[in-house]
Amino acid sequence: MHGEIQNIISYLQTVTSLRLTCHFEEKPFSLPDFEILGDSPLSVFLKHYNLNKEEVILLSSALVPHIIPGFFDKIIEAFLLKGGNFPEFGGIKGDNQRGMLPTGETVLFIVAGTDLTERLKHLPLFDKSNQLFKHHILRLTQVKTGEPYLSGKLLIEAEFVEVFTTGKVSLPSLSIDFPAEHLQSQLVWEDLVLPDQVWSQIKDLQIWLKHKDTLHRDWNLGRKLKPGYRALFYGPPGTGKTITATLLGKYTQKEVFRIDLSMVVSKYIGETEKNLATLFDKAENKDWILFFDEADAIFGKRTGVRDAHDKYANQEVSYLLQRIESYNGLVILASNFRSNIDAAFVRRFNAIIYFPPPKVEDRLLLWEKSLPQLISLGKDLELREIAERYELNGSHIMNIVQYISLVSLESRNFILTKDLMIKGIKRELEKEGK
Template structure:
């Protein structure tokens, strides 16, 4: 039987950590009693009468109605049943008190191996018991087939646990029964239930995307008037989209999410705008690293993308695909099997984009490089053109540090009118001339410094003054 002493992290019960620990301690204690009750009835029936009476003594789950912990808030918000709470704890326990499941390693004396009914697997690094769907079904239903079949719904894709990526089901080999699949709780929810904070995913092969941030504010963005108006449309959706779907009931008529294409020359503010939109509405922005996504091997690109989309599901993240034409480029005519599969890959992307409920931004230097199948599904196509003299003057005026003395407005206006540079190039020049001044142990930026920096920047682009 399981040891009923529960040793979850103790803390000051007045703190959030303490509240979470206390709440989980009560829930684990209830779980332990339910498991022990199930095992007692199972072994009594197995060894004595073999009767099918698997009705457990009713052990009510802890009352969480006045519990301030994040776990209690989650349970109350989704109105989880006792079966759902048992499943959630089964998935969580290997992360907070794994020794409690060691009892399921018990050997069956008649077969000399573990009990098939208990399910479970042993991990490559985790030495404890990793529960499977079969483990959950045994704990919830025992030999009661009616209740077992009823519990199947807990593992359906549209159940809250799967739909919100709370509990993952590792199917492993397709040749094995589905119910032998391992179940585990996502890292984000382990952190959420224990610390009260969602963990930000780390950039890796398992999550090929990096969080995009900026210290600038929306007022620092310099674009032409028409582009600004188009961006306002996007901002309105971010502010009122949820009300449109939920309060106005338009989720029945409109496809979820919002898709936009930013196109224009490098350095015109496409990435910055994506970061600023996230900052403006307190949304995480993730730039997908296409170098780690795109694969020459059939099916790998979709698998890599699915890692991002499944992690982003129901998180309200902004997904930013920079240089998107590498992934969303025009379809080719079918001349061989590789062309055929490339087109199937685009079909997968189309479906995944349509299903994503948040904001997706595709960025490309050239609008025509993006396949029409994608552009037809976009709500906005926004052109980031090179800044004109008026915008360039704003960029030059706002670019310098307050610790230095830049040329006067007349000089900056002359430079802005004469030299056609994008915002990114202007900032490269400002960095260059600022370092020159620091190297001279001065704080004055001269017009000659700026012209020298502009020449250097144009030479990078293969141009001359």
């Protein structure tokens, strides 16, 4: 794994030293060739993005401070024997890092020196047309107004440092910087009770997740199709929307994140867009499933513009629509009512799936699947009668089963009577004021 890291750092050291030698001795300079070694995560990355020599220098310059503090300082010291500054090389000191951190100016000097023509030719290396910046792998920090933008620090996303150095990457945790919760479940598809039509539509989502890369890349439809897939799950609470999204990820080996809209939506102008940008930038090209629960809070109908607040609220919706359409994975919006979602979004959904309240047969099946095997039914209890009489959803039934199970464990009586069942049902319905 570490062979490729040593290879790319050695290349950067060679090129940097060669550039400084040619600069101070006024000799012509040309970039030496770079050869990828092995099949480490870094090697796979370099091959996948097919980086040229300049991009290898760009990437390695951002990576090296995380591995060798003072890397650039030691090289420059060998050329400035009497000390002093060398502003052409760029670089900046960090708050905690005592060594030099590279800036855009650092990389531009290494690849182009002080030759004006070469410097102008290499400026596109730092704009959004470069895949390393376009895919949010690298970025330059913002600088104060009036200062050259290439004097911003050259940064690499932390997850790429982790995967290049350890071979794995940790999933982000719910925080202000990442307002999304990682969803996992020990349930299986067989635990769900859904109508056949819903199962059919869920299978369509699985098929897209399985074949999307082939569709866009091998079949060359990426030019004509939007990059991702957008689905609306709507229906009453407790009908299986969240667990369906979770199991979609489980069975297609995709990570699923539920967006906490309370952390995304801000009363301050511009903050909601900033929070959304952080979220989508982090998720981009990860193949994650993004699940917006109770999506009405931000995906609801746009209002007529009566004041500045309405104007900026509508801008938030428009910005979100733009980011969802450019996201290259599966986005699922969940709502209690389809009519709550803005028509501009509805037109753009690839799939609209209704999760209805369970009917009698479905409720009976839910009871049969949910009750623990250690609990026996009393002679006075008929599950079909309960299923016919009480219009409960899967969430209700699981809460009631938990209550029944706890009472049984405490009393050491594992025969479920009708009285206990009715008590559990009434207790659940009272929570909702029914």
